[in-house]
Amino acid sequence: MRTRRKQRIGAKIGVIAGLVVGALFAGLPVLWMLSTSFKANGEVFQTPPRLITKGFSFNAYQHILSDASQLRFFLNSYIVALSVTALTLLVAILASYGFSRFNFPLKRSINAVIVSVQAVPPITLVIPYFGLVVALHLYNTYPGLILTHMVFTLPYAIIMTTAYFNTLPRELDESVKVDGAGGWTALWRILVPISVPGLIAVGVYTFMISWNEYLFALTLTRTDDMRTVPIGIQLLMGQHSYEWNQMMAMSILGSIPVLVLFLIFQRRFIGGLTAGAVKA
Amino acid sequence: MEFTRVNRTTAPEAVAPATETVPPSRRGRRPFTVRRLAPYGYLSPTALLIIVLMVIPIVMVASYSFKDNAIVEENPVFTGLANYTKVLTDSTFLVALKNTFIFISLSTVAHLILGLVFAMLLNTPLLSGVTKAIFRIVYILPWLFTIAVIAVIWRLLLDPAGVVNYILTVVGLAQHGVNWLSSPNTALWALTFINIWCGYPFFMISILAGLQGIPNDLYEAASVDGANAFQRFRNVTIPQLAPVLISMAVLDLIWTSQQFALIWMTTGGGPLNVTEMLSTYTYKQAFSDYEFSTASASAVIVLLLTMILAFFYVRRLQRER
Numbered sequence: 001m002r003t004r005r006k007q008r009i010g011a012k013i014g015v016i017a018g019l020v021v022g023a024l025f026a027g028l029p030v031l032w033m034l035s036t037s038f039k040a041n042g043e044v045f046q047t048p049p050r051l052i053t054k055g056f057s058f059n060a061y062q063h064i065l066s067d068a069s070q071l072r073f074f075l076n077s078y079i080v081a082l083s084v085t086a087l088t089l090l091v092a093i094l095a096s097y098g099f100s101r102f103n104f105p106l107k108r109s110i111n112a113v114i115v116s117v118q119a120v121p122p123i124t125l126v127i128p129y130f131g132l133v134v135a136l137h138l139y140n141t142y143p144g145l146i147l148t149h150m151v152f153t154l155p156y157a158i159i160m161t162t163a164y165f166n167t168l169p170r171e172l173d174e175s176v177k178v179d180g181a182g183g184w185t186a187l188w189r190i191l192v193p194i195s196v197p198g199l200i201a202v203g204v205y206t207f208m209i210s211w212n213e214y215l216f217a218l219t220l221t222r223t224d225d226m227r228t229v230p231i232g233i234q235l236l237m238g239q240h241s242y243e244w245n246q247m248m249a250m251s252i253l254g255s256i257p258v259l260v261l262f263l264i265f266q267r268r269f270i271g272g273l274t275a276g277a278v279k280a
Numbered sequence: 281m282e283f284t285r286v287n288r289t290t291a292p293e294a295v296a297p298a299t300e301t302v303p304p305s306r307r308g309r310r311p312f313t314v315r316r317l318a319p320y321g322y323l324s325p326t327a328l329l330i331i332v333l334m335v336i337p338i339v340m341v342a343s344y345s346f347k348d349n350a351i352v353e354e355n356p357v358f359t360g361l362a363n364y365t366k367v368l369t370d371s372t373f374l375v376a377l378k379n380t381f382i383f384i385s386l387s388t389v390a391h392l393i394l395g396l397v398f399a400m401l402l403n404t405p406l407l408s409g410v411t412k413a414i415f416r417i418v419y420i421l422p423w424l425f426t427i428a429v430i431a432v433i434w435r436l437l438l439d440p441a442g443v444v445n446y447i448l449t450v451v452g453l454a455q456h457g458v459n460w461l462s463s464p465n466t467a468l469w470a471l472t473f474i475n476i477w478c479g480y481p482f483f484m485i486s487i488l489a490g491l492q493g494i495p496n497d498l499y500e501a502a503s504v505d506g507a508n509a510f511q512r513f514r515n516v517t518i519p520q521l522a523p524v525l526i527s528m529a530v531l532d533l534i535w536t537s538q539q540f541a542l543i544w545m546t547t548g549g550g551p552l553n554v555t556e557m558l559s560t561y562t563y564k565q566a567f568s569d570y571e572f573s574t575a576s577a578s579a580v581i582v583l584l585l586t587m588i589l590a591f592f593y594v595r596r597l598q599r600e601r
Binding site for chain 2: 008011012015016018019022023025026027029030032033036044045047048049090091092094095097098099102103104107110112113114115116117119120121122123124125126127128129130131132147148150151154158183211212214215218219229230231233234237244247248251254255258259262263266270
């Protein structure tokens with residue numbers, strides 16, 4: 001009995017030690033970014049390195065937040081990411097209803113196309129997109145970015161939403177149809193309201209993809225007033241390449257929307273994500 | 281499926297899981313053609329977007345790749361396979377191909393191992409749910425930052441005067457600061473390490489969900505048969521997780537091969553092309569050199585390579601269903 005208990009304690013210590021090592025690997029770089037954002041720029045590379053220095057201040061944040069050109073990056077990112085989320089959800093809900101509640105020829109093939117769209121390399125698309133967006137006069141505009149971001153967000157959203165709709169019994173929407181209403185009413189009055197938890201997961205993921213997108217934002221916009229946060233961070237790297245504290249402050253401010261969304265919807269988000277990725 | 285259909289007609293109040301078949305009694309309530317066309321109506325916005333954002337662009341890039349001076353000139357001349365010969369005999373392209381192969385295979389293997397180890401640690405029955413939840417958030421952190429932020433963090437950490445070099449010199453592993461991202465000997469490995477750091481959480485989340493789906497009876501049965509922890513891992517955990525692991529590995533190969541932002545913002549493909557990848561090569565051809573035709577040929581090659589991987593992925597998914 002006693003050796004078993006000892007074994008158990010030994011195993012527990014082993015697991016905790018493993019978890020702590022892993023947490024340091026994952027967390028220390030993030031902690032260092034946070035700490036650097038509060039330093040004076042001269043202290044960034046001081047030896048020995050310290051987490052909290054004498055020059056601890058919020059100056060770097062103040063500097064970013066009082067600079068209109070930096071705030072513009074945030075505004076652009078919000079406009080693009082929120083529009084992409086709304087449009088993606090709308091189109092994905094319609095498509096998922098079709099997939100989940102109807103049987104039709106070509107269903108398997110269309111589904112296979114949607115799954116494979118996820119695999120098409122953005123670098124392959126960015127060349128014709130450049131040509132298309134210029135030809136359609138959408139170069140350096142919000143619609144150009146919103147439209148092209150949807151190529152990444154839509155397939156995943158459709159797969160996740162279809163998986164969610166499939167878990168809901170068909171009797172639910174049939175019950176409205178008995179009253180003479182059509183599929184359209186059943187979808188918006190019954191299915192969508194019940195699916196809010198699943199749709200939140202889809203929305204959060206969509207927002208994250210769009211907020212983080214880099215390649216299209218880099219090639220399809222030209223002027224600083226149209227740039228999004230990821231490009232803004234990169235521009236900061238070029239302009240004053242040694243303002244490390246400001247770069248870290250900007251990075252943290254740019255990460256807050258995604259971090260907050262993730263923390264709030266963590267459970268639903270992970271559930272929805274794995275349902276989509278693994279079972280598709 | 282047959283069972284639920286029978287069940288539904290005999291006991292309509294029983295809630296059956298949604299299936300793809302419509303009970304015969306419901307059919308014919310609306311005109312036949314409307315029912316038949318309805319799904320296409322719901323799918324039409326998606327179809328339109330896929331045509332505009334996927335089909336037309338792929339046709340465009342393919343046609344650019346057979347022409348000279350695409351995009352730059354109004355009426356480019358048809359040149360056959362000239363652009364492909366040019367790309368495939370370009371030594372930089374071949375280096376990029378080799379680097380991409382090293383980068384994606386190392387990243388995927390490391391993501392798989394780290395994801396599995398961390399997921400198993402987080403799945404331990406020895407710790408309370410709250411402790412595990414806190415660790416889980418810390419473990420997911422690297423995945424929540426946009427690539428621009430990841431690039432900035434690691435440029436700071438890996439700077440010659442940065443904290444990584446400080447620790448290495450204090451421990452005695454290095455004499456002086458190494459310029460990890462600018463030295464031809466280290467840049468590719470440093471870049472791969474960063475990619476491993478920011479990519480494993482997605483694996484971890486999926487594997488964790490997979491682990492939680494393994495029925496406990498299997499482990500108990502194995503214990504009764506006298507299997508130790510390692511044998512249980514080998515004979516229960518791994519076979520049960522295999523479908524998830526294989527799907528994730530294929531997905532990761534595809535995604536990692538598409539990595540552009542991280543490379544562009546840390547090394548830009550340099551120094552001396554040691555971190556040049558297919559994505560950065562293609563980008564430079566198009567948007568630095570304005571050689572849209574060769575860039576298109578390279579882009580089509582990248583697409584074909586990806587499609588081979590994607591083919592296996594889609595076939596796996598459809599077989600599992």
